[in-house]
Amino acid sequence: MMTTHCSRRKFLGAAGAAVGAWLARPAMFLARPAPAERVAVGMCPDYGPRVMSTLATMFDQLGGLDKLVRGKTVAIKLNLTGDAHTRLGYTPASLTHWVHPDVIGSTVHLLGQAGATRIRLLESPIITAEPLQEFMLEANWEPRQFLSAAPRVEFENTNFLGYGKKYSRFMVPGGGLMFAGYDLNHSYEDCDVFISLAKLKEHFTAGVTLTMKNCFGMTPCTIYGDGSGVDEPSLVPMGGRGPFHSGQRQPSKSAPPMVDRSGIKEGGYRVPRVVADLVAARPVHLGIIDGIHTMTGGEGPWVGKGKHVRPGVLVAGTNCVNTDAVCMALMGFDPMADRGTPPFETSDSTLRLAESLGVGTRDLRRIEVVGTPISKARFDFRRA
Amino acid sequence: MKWPCGPLDLSQQGNAPTSELKDTLAAWAQPAALELLKGTPINCLVVEWAAGNSDDSGQQQTLKPLIEAGRRTGISFAGKVAAGPAMAAAVQSARAAGISAVVLDQLPKEPLDLPVIRRFPQDGMAWDAATPIFSATGLDWPGLKLDTMHGDTAVAGPTGVPWVNSNAWFSLLGRELAPGKIRWLDFDPPEETRHPATYSMAVADSEAYGSRWIISLSNDFRGALLKGIPQVTAAWHETCDTLDFFEHHRDWQEFQSEGILAVISDYRGDHAFLSNEVLNLLNRNREQFRIIERSETLSKPLTGLKAILWLDGTTPTEAQLADLLGFVRQGGLLIAPAYWGPAGASEQIRDPAIDYRMYNVEKGQIAVPVEGFVNPYQVAVDAHLLASRRNDLVRLFNPATTNCHATYDPARKAQLVQIVNYSAQPADFVTLWVRNHARAGRLWKPGAPGAASISGSAAEPFSGAAAPGTEFDLPAIAVACAVEIEGSNS
Numbered sequence: 037m038m039t040t041h042c043s044r045r046k047f048l049g050a051a052g053a054a055v056g057a058w059l060a061r062p063a064m065f066l067a068r069p070a071p072a073e074r075v076a077v078g079m080c081p082d083y084g085p086r087v088m089s090t091l092a093t094m095f096d097q098l099g100g101l102d103k104l105v106r107g108k109t110v111a112i113k114l115n116l117t118g119d120a121h122t123r124l125g126y127t128p129a130s131l132t133h134w135v136h137p138d139v140i141g142s143t144v145h146l147l148g149q150a151g152a153t154r155i156r157l158l159e160s161p162i163i164t165a166e167p168l169q170e171f172m173l174e175a176n177w178e179p180r181q182f183l184s185a186a187p188r189v190e191f192e193n194t195n196f197l198g199y200g201k202k203y204s205r206f207m208v209p210g211g212g213l214m215f216a217g218y219d220l221n222h223s224y225e226d227c228d229v230f231i232s233l234a235k236l237k238e239h240f241t242a243g244v245t246l247t248m249k250n251c252f253g254m255t256p257c258t259i260y261g262d263g264s265g266v267d268e269p270s271l272v273p274m275g276g277r278g279p280f281h282s283g284q285r286q287p288s289k290s291a292p293p294m295v296d297r298s299g300i301k302e303g304g305y306r307v308p309r310v311v312a313d314l315v316a317a318r319p320v321h322l323g324i325i326d327g328i329h330t331m332t333g334g335e336g337p338w339v340g341k342g343k344h345v346r347p348g349v350l351v352a353g354t355n356c357v358n359t360d361a362v363c364m365a366l367m368g369f370d371p372m373a374d375r376g377t378p379p380f381e382t383s384d385s386t387l388r389l390a391e392s393l394g395v396g397t398r399d400l401r402r403i404e405v406v407g408t409p410i411s412k413a414r415f416d417f418r419r420a
Numbered sequence: 421m422k423w424p425c426g427p428l429d430l431s432q433q434g435n436a437p438t439s440e441l442k443d444t445l446a447a448w449a450q451p452a453a454l455e456l457l458k459g460t461p462i463n464c465l466v467v468e469w470a471a472g473n474s475d476d477s478g479q480q481q482t483l484k485p486l487i488e489a490g491r492r493t494g495i496s497f498a499g500k501v502a503a504g505p506a507m508a509a510a511v512q513s514a515r516a517a518g519i520s521a522v523v524l525d526q527l528p529k530e531p532l533d534l535p536v537i538r539r540f541p542q543d544g545m546a547w548d549a550a551t552p553i554f555s556a557t558g559l560d561w562p563g564l565k566l567d568t569m570h571g572d573t574a575v576a577g578p579t580g581v582p583w584v585n586s587n588a589w590f591s592l593l594g595r596e597l598a599p600g601k602i603r604w605l606d607f608d609p610p611e612e613t614r615h616p617a618t619y620s621m622a623v624a625d626s627e628a629y630g631s632r633w634i635i636s637l638s639n640d641f642r643g644a645l646l647k648g649i650p651q652v653t654a655a656w657h658e659t660c661d662t663l664d665f666f667e668h669h670r671d672w673q674e675f676q677s678e679g680i681l682a683v684i685s686d687y688r689g690d691h692a693f694l695s696n697e698v699l700n701l702l703n704r705n706r707e708q709f710r711i712i713e714r715s716e717t718l719s720k721p722l723t724g725l726k727a728i729l730w731l732d733g734t735t736p737t738e739a740q741l742a743d744l745l746g747f748v749r750q751g752g753l754l755i756a757p758a759y760w761g762p763a764g765a766s767e768q769i770r771d772p773a774i775d776y777r778m779y780n781v782e783k784g785q786i787a788v789p790v791e792g793f794v795n796p797y798q799v800a801v802d803a804h805l806l807a808s809r810r811n812d813l814v815r816l817f818n819p820a821t822t823n824c825h826a827t828y829d830p831a832r833k834a835q836l837v838q839i840v841n842y843s844a845q846p847a848d849f850v851t852l853w854v855r856n857h858a859r860a861g862r863l864w865k866p867g868a869p870g871a872a873s874i875s876g877s878a879a880e881p882f883s884g885a886a887a888p889g890t891e892f893d894l895p896a897i898a899v900a901c902a903v904e905i906e907g908s909n910s
Contacts, residue, residue, distance in 0.1 A: 170809050
């Protein structure tokens with residue numbers, strides 16, 4: 037029992053991607069160029085009150101949150117990768133590999149101010165089905181701060197069925213690069229606006245993890261995890277998303293099948309395709325990147341060569357490929373790079389793949405950057 | 421410390437003991453071997469005295485000079501005596517040889533001339549029959565479970581948490597069910613090769629939770645120790661430093677376990693498996709808890725508790741129920757196998773991941789598992805979530821191979837958090853978080869001459885939010901350390 041969610045929810049003026057066309061034609065034969073939207077860059081040297089004002093300015097530069105969220109249910113996929121107690125050295129996760137609570141709280145507050153009627157904070161904490169608030173508490177966070185930032189804020193752990201009665205099905209326009217579609221927690225369907233709120237980071241497997249790669253964590257491990265059910269989803273998540281990386285097993289048979297026939301079992305090939313599929317199937321209306329504090333060298337302390345850094349930058353955009361392209365440039369990388377070139381030494385470019393699906397362009401010449409110019413905000417991750 | 425050295429010990433080593441093993445036992449039978457104990461806190465040796473077979477006489481002859489030499493240096497001896505018709509005679513001979521106490525699996529009908537140290541299997545503990553000093557067998561060798569190891573390093577990552585074997589739960593339970601008695605944990609190093617540093621880990625896992633390990637060295641280690649192999653000698657010194665550390669802090673044994681969750685059971689018979697496993701897993705999850713023996717429910721103060729987990733299917737007595745419901749009415753959470761509250765209470769589902777029926781009773785709640793208490797792991801996890809991490813008293817960051825035990829002194833003027841590292845590799849970058857707002861503490865660790873002052877910092881707050889507690893960034897932890905903080909969490 038699935039809800040097939042092939043069409044994008046009524047999109048908003050500010051997002052403006054030509055989605056309808058995707059549904060009718062194979063991905064690789066798009067006639068029109070991939071969308072290019074405005075991306076805002078704001079300098080913010082540290083966390084604290086200035087985060088709110090910087091984000092407010094950036095959202096205004098994008099055309100205003102009101103048009104996007106007034107009267108709408110907004111879902112925000114957070115980036116809280118790994119467990120709640122692993123730190124890079126002594127540095128708290130929110131200063132290295134997790135989105136900082138000030139960025140979440142400020143975003144929630146501004147969304148509420150802009151008229152969002154309901155705001156759902158979503159994440160699939162690793163291995164566990166525990167309430168998202170408990171996961172946050174384990175990291176010394178206080179989820180009540182988010183509840184008080186706007187009216188009607190809710191939390192959901194999307195690593196399993198959660199509060200839903202059934203999983204929602206998102207088919208990939210054009211048939212998909214890795215899977216034909218994905219079964220996700222109902223919260224990714226039961227929203228009018230979907231926001232990916234991520235961190236500015238490199239990634240061991242995929243080169244970079246930004247607004248798009250953050251969506252990898254939408255997938256429930258009850259279906260896509262190491263210990264998922266063979267025929268039907270397991271009741272609770274067991275293990276991580278190893279099968280997406282290695283292809284050593286298939287998702288539960290209840291989910292749409294794999295369409296990639298290459299037989300390649302390499303994470304650098306598979307993960308970018310899964311991510312591109314996901315953002316094509318479940319479009320991101322607003323991407324926000326926390327690059328105030330972050331880490332170099334990978335997506336989390338477990339990668340083993342990371343360093344806490346302070347680029348002091350926030351990025352937001354209504355097209356996730358465009359946003360990630362600007363982020364890559366800010367990190368000192370060429371967004372047109374592909375396998376063999378940093379940061380994609382061992383992986384394909386998620387940006388190129390998503391572009392090929394018509395999600396958005398990675399060509400900086402076509403992307404309008406507002407706020408701080410890239411040249412003034414650049415922070416070279418490989419030289420930090 | 422176990423001191424195998426004679427024919428009885430040799431006969432227990434299997435059919436074909438090597439000449440090297442024979443040499444090791446012979447060397448350890450020499451009084452000169454006692455030199456190893458000089459300057460250490462080890463003051464009692466446990467020896468095989470009588471198994472009721474033909475090797476007994478040779479064993480006792482072998483031990484005679486050792487006992488005489490040991491007693492001259494203040495070392496006492498406890499002799500293991502097997503049950504059987506010759507038990508009384510064996511005890512008499514032990515006494516005559518200068519042995520101070522006997523270790524017995526069963527008590528004879530007639531009184532004996534020597535104090536008895538009763539030995540129980542862990543899964544057959546007769547708590548009410550515990551002697552002033554008692555020992556337990558069948559316990560785990562503390563440390564990382566082997567299938568989570570890669571060499572000496574724990575395999576950990578975003579998806580992997582190393583599994584730790586620990587006897588902490590047994591020590592904590594023994595403290596409650598046999599109060600005032602001294603627990604000797606009787607477990608031996610496993611057959612497979614181990615990093616020698618794990619001996620100090622075995623000491624720390626026992627002592628940090630109030631028990632004593634009967635030191636038991638492998639034959640290989642003992643052979644190498646007498647030969648002066650540097651790595652083994654260093655490991656021996658580290659083990660003695662760890663013993664010395666806890667010996668110098670005997671007062672910590674009087675500290676009380678801190679916890680906002682109380683676990684109630686009789687911990688016996690049919691209830692033993694579930695209750696023991698739940699304690700083990702709560703500890704494994706670093707949840708701080710208090711243990712209450714079911715019959716003691718009314719006599720234990722409930723101060724500071726947020727939740728009570730009543731594990732047994734047995735319904736509370738009328739007086740116990742009144743006490744429990746009083747706790748609930750004042751805002752507490754009772755987690756119980758059945759609903760025992762007043763009729764008409766409203767039911768609500770708390771969370772899809774926690775399969776409990778929740779009943780509101782005045783200011784508090786009663787939580788009843790939909791499918792009963794079945795899986796101890798799930799019970800432990802759910803209990804922590806139902807009580808909420810918001811009420812945690814301590815947390816560790818980068819804890820991978822460590823665990824902690826929070827206590828407070830009898831006057832409640834100081835909090836003590838002991839941390840044990842279960843890896844042979846030092847635990848780096850561990851941060852201790854405590855609810856306590858004191859910003860300074862003292863750090864104790866084995867091998868250090870005294871306490872070092874450490875500064876805490878306010879846990880990173882949100883904008884405009886109160887700082888939730890204090891974090892202490894700890895230096896690398898080799899085996900164990902303790903952080904003493906003025907004030908308490910309450």
